[in-house]
Structures are given as structure tokens and as C-alpha cells.
Amino acid sequence: MIDPALHIWGWEIPVYLFLGGLVAGTMIISGYFTFKGHHKHSYFSCFYLPHVSLVLLSAGMFALFLDLEHKFYVWRLYTTFEVTSPMSWGSWVLVLVYPTLLASTLVKIPEPFQNRIKLFDKISARINEHPFLIKNIGAVSMIVGAILGMYTGVLLSGLQARPLWNSSMLWVLFLVSGLSSAAAFVHMITTDRYEREMLAKADNGFLIFELLIFALFFFGLLSSTRVHRVAAHLLIDGAYAPVFWVFVIGLGIVIPLAIQLLAVNHKVKHTAVAPILVIAGGLILRFVIVFAGQYSSWSSAFIMK
């Protein structure tokens, strides 16, 4: 008898979705700063965000690779394009993401890496000769980042057999959560005061918006069929409720939001506490959604629970 509660994806997929979302957010943020011309200041985050993003995205891709059961056939992803498959779209989107990130890194090569690879130096010089190219790289980075962030949600919501994922809000939720984690990441690592203040304020906006999306996500499921209502209750008051309310909503959104609201109003100092909570909350959100989603099903045994 096949187990009706199939748990097919382990830690690898939530980690991949989290890192994908985080990189999507960093691409949008660094793209925005590049577009605005902040690349001229070496202490600004957009100067090193693309470099960090390359590492983070590669780590996420490695997690995805670990999840594959037929690892040495992974190249098959690039022998076809399946229009109806979100995963096929995702694999081709990544073909856009890497060159975009690479182009962003070449806007300004960090000093220790200058004069190492002549081709990169040459491209970097050519880019800097034409300011409109820099603006375009920033704009493309924002667009490709947004597509990547949306994809991480669409990957799950496209799987209709798991009622918890049957929500058109999932891609918005994952995109905003990725933006929020990225803003928190920049807030934590930046050395620039203006940038820190700005990202803390932006993150507050993202966190409030995330709460609104959660409300819409639940309204959508609760006003749908019985399987969707039962699936929503997994998070509201079911098996995953303690983790969801404590770590995702409480420690991941509400508490860091309160801390950052005090920080931007100069009541407390900016510390790494709130950003770390936001980033951890974003990671746990992916775990909760992926695991609870796999638990949800159209079977009568699930509905009776």
C-alpha cells in the first residue's frame, strides 16, 4: 500500500526556495541601487550584493541538485522547454539569472579581483564607459529578480494535488518574503547609514504587506472547498500551527517589525537581532509551507482529520 501522506521533499527544497527567494530580493534591491547610480559608492550594498547572490544562488542550486533522485540526468532540463511545467520555466529563468548577476558584478569589480581576468576588466571598462548600460543592468536585474521570486511560489501553486498550495497568493507571499529577507540581509551587513535606514523602513513595509498576504491566503483557502479549508487549518490550528504562529508570524514578522519600527524612529539602535529573526522566519516559512503542503491531500482520510 502506498503511503497516502507522501512526504517526498525533505530539507533541500525549502532551502532551495528560501535561497532562491533571498537572491530574488537581493537582485531587486541591488538592481534598484544600481539603477539609481549608487554603484559609485564602494560601501553601498549593490557593490557586493551580486557577488554574494552568486554564492547564495549556487548554494540553493546545490540543495536542489541534492534532492534529485536521478542526479546525472539533470542536463535533461536543458534539452527541452515544457510550457506547462513551472520547473522547466524555473530552470530556464536561471539561465537568465546567472548572466544578469555576472553582469552586475562587472559594474564594479572589487579591488582584490581587479586586473586578474583581463576579459572581465575589459567588459567592466566598457560598461562604465556607457552609463545607460549600467542603468539597463539595474533594470534587468530588478525584472529577472522579480521573475525568480515569483517562480519560487508558482513552483508549488502549480501542483494542484496539494490543496494548501492551491492559492494564487503563494507567489506574492514568496516574492514579498524574499524581498523582506533580502532587505533584512542588507540591513544587517551594510556599513552605510542611509542604506541601513532605508532598508529597515522598506523591510517594515514588506513585513506589514506579508501579514496582509497571509490574511488573503487564508481567506482564499477558507472560502474554498472542504479540502482547502482543512488544509488551511493545518496552519491555523492544526499540526503545523505552533511552528507557524511562533516562528513564522511571531518571531519572524511581528517581533522584528516592532523592533525595526522602534529603530527607524530612533527609540532603539539598529542591531542584527531583527534582521536575523526576519531571515530565520523566511527560512522556516518555506519549511512550513512545503511540509504542510505535502501533508495536505484530496484523500478522504485527510479530510476526516
Add this chain to the structure above:
Amino acid sequence: MARFGMAIDTTKCVGCMDCVVACKTENDVPEGFNRDWIVYDTRGRFPDLSMEIRSERCNQCDNPPCVDCCPTGASHIHEFGKVVLVDGKMCIGCKACVASCPYDARFIHPEGYADKCTFCIHRVENGLEPACVAVCPTRCMYFGDLDDPNSQISNLLNTHKNRALKEEVGTEPRIFYLS
């Protein structure tokens, strides 16, 4: 072009699992996995009970989500009989098809690719019935072309009360249960 389906008479099925054993033997299904299985569905409250025994498997949906979500085209609809199949050499083992199946009919073969019922296409192409149908001691399973109005299965579905599983999901399954 044929469109194969199956009808299973739940009033004749005794849950002997011959179909399960025949499938495992015919298709060399590895230990711990099954392409078909038996469900004993008991309803009511003691002593007023009713029980239905069903032989379940991949529903060979007309609108298969496993094919739609496959990123490599490994999951595909075979021209012969519109049977949903997996090309093991194309499959990367991403498990999206396993997650997308509302019937939980797929599993990952120990060799790394997604696996499931094929309606014993290798037998059907040679004019034989699927192994499960061929061995059923109560002859409760009927296999044939749903698009042929004169086939035995079409006649049975026209003249007997029947239902498919989880039709509300919209996958248009092609396994029907007579009751």
C-alpha cells in the same frame, strides 16, 4: 486512435491481491513499492456497515497533472491508447509528478526515476490484457477502448452505475468503479 481505460466491478472484487502480485511479477516492481494496491473502504457505524474493496492504480487521466508539471517531458502521453508513461532515461527524479498526483499513484524507483502503472503497455501492444486484468480470479476488471462505442468497457459504463475517484480535482481519470 484508441483511448484505453479500465472498469472495475467493486461488487465482484474480493481483495485477493492477485492483481497486485501479477503486476509486481510482470513489471519487476522492486520490493517495498507497488504500481497497484487494494483499498478496503469501510463506511458507517457498527453494526450498520458497508464495505467496498477497490483495486487502485494510476488513473491514466485525460488531463494528467503529472505530465503538465514534468520539466523534461519524461512523463508523457503515449500515442498508443493515450496511456500516461514515464521515460526513465529522461526523468531527473525531481518528484514534481509525485507531488502533483492526487491519487498518490507514483513512486521513485530505486534506480532514481518516477514509476507507476503503464496499463502493461508492452502486453497490450501484443494483443494481451494488462497482467492484473488477466489474472483476476473473479473477472471483475475490464480493459478496453473508451472511444470505441462498441467495446465491452463502453457498454459496461453505459449500462452500469459507475464513478471515478476524486473527479472533483478535474484530472478526468480513466479508471471507473462499477457498483
